[in-house]
Amino acid sequence: MTKLSREDILKLAHLARIELTEPEIEEYQQELSEILQYVEQLQPVDVTGLKPTNQVSGLTNVMREDEIRDYGYKTSDLLKNVPAKQDDLIIAKRMIG
């Protein structure tokens, strides 16, 4: 059975860019180990000769012309929920220390 360590949880949370509190780390370590144990019942299932399913409707690539269409969206509307902006630009924190 997979048992996730404290380090595993911290590594996964960092990969997912989520800061966890101390109680959350402990709680998730316990709960996620139990959930993984449940889903591990799939591992012994015989799937010889079967291919994985990515999507269920049988559609393959849905193509369209590469052309501009006007859906009536305004830049100002699309930017109205931005937490920090200047003119039409989004302000982000520095990336390189």
Place this chain on the structure above:
Amino acid sequence: MADTWLPIAELVKDVQDGKVKASDLVEKSLAAIKANSDYNAIIAITEDRARERAKQIDERVSKGDKVGRLAGVPFIAKDNFLVFGAESTAASNILKGFTAPYQATAINRLEAEGAICVAKANLDAFAHGSSTENSDFFTTKNAHDKSRVPGGSSGGSATSIALNLAPFALGTDTGGSIRQPASFSGCVGYKPTYGLVSRSGVVAMSSSSDVIGPMTSNVKDTALVLDIMAGRDDLDGTTIERQPDYTELSGDLKGRRIGIVKEYMADGLSDGVRSTIESAIGKLRSAGAEVKEISLPSIGLALAVYYILCPAEVSSNLSRYDGQRYGFSVPDAHDLEASYMKSRGLGFGKEAKRRIIIGTHVLSSGYYDAYYKQAQTVRTKLINEFAAAFKDVEFLVGPVTPTTAFKMGENTDDPLKMYLSDVMTVAANMVGVPAISIPAGDSEGMPVGLQIMAPQRADKELLAIANNAEEVLS
């Protein structure tokens, strides 16, 4: 509980004929919503926009202009639909304050026929849950017993219909989120074939199984609402071709070949649900249906498949909430990574974080084949078993959930126990087939739903038989 509504087709005829005003229907719905606010079904009311739209419809009727097939009909949208006139939050703190720059295709199609959105319904945040207890705001109460959950994630929509707050509501169903609350709350809940209704403008959860569908008081209303929403949309590349006219509900139960899912009637089903379902199936049989037991040996694995694929897709879909372009953002982070970490850490609720972290684990190198790829391959096995069953029978029936609505707080300390309430609904999502929950009776005063499933793209046939079943069960 508010007064019942006429069937939608009759309401619309009255509006078209000028016998009833759209404004009166909207006021009736708004009054019912306000009088029942203690159920916590509603997150926001789109009052001003609804009144304005009703006025426009009434003016058109008085001028003798043609109005649509849903003219003046109020409805309630689950809060993960982007709708004008209120915030669209998916019941999450990270989207608190978000106002939609555009509307969902489903909403636009309903509005084009004259339907009027009056409110946004509560859900488990991002539709992650089975009780609305994962809402970041509050828990919705069951319309039949306030100490019990309404089911979820479309619990606010289910309580809204059970209380007659509007003639129809919209839900989303990724693992059972329309059918399970419909069963717990005693209304009709419909999960269409995967791809039948555009998901453009609906907050994405698990894209290989998310569908949207109606919740109503009867099957005919569901068929009408589906008829207006269904079909290809160039804003959603996964949409499929529709069948003509879903409202044409023909045929009867005589000679219809129906299979009872053997595994769903096994241990783990509560006595009350079992006897209600057995009695309902007995009535289908008496009406002439040819019913037999049918086995889908791997169906019990569907939940494990779901709890790998769903978190994997959630971890990808929820990466867009990064605190930069919209949604909650921690302003005083010292660099970009800290801004991501803090905004997501504080903005997401417990269940969203739980799913993102599991999803990140099952997709990470070294685990991908053992978890994700194996789950996708067992999914193929399930699809093959359903295909074989549908060569033998036209429809599959069984319970929607192992128990009736549980008490609030009963499953909140154990996420795995909460997940198990989806055990009979997830298979339809993994296989992409349409499925419906219709009221079958009750057990100790709480509603029990009968689930009927059909092959992919047989939505019209499913609605027709559900309509027949509804007649013999009521």
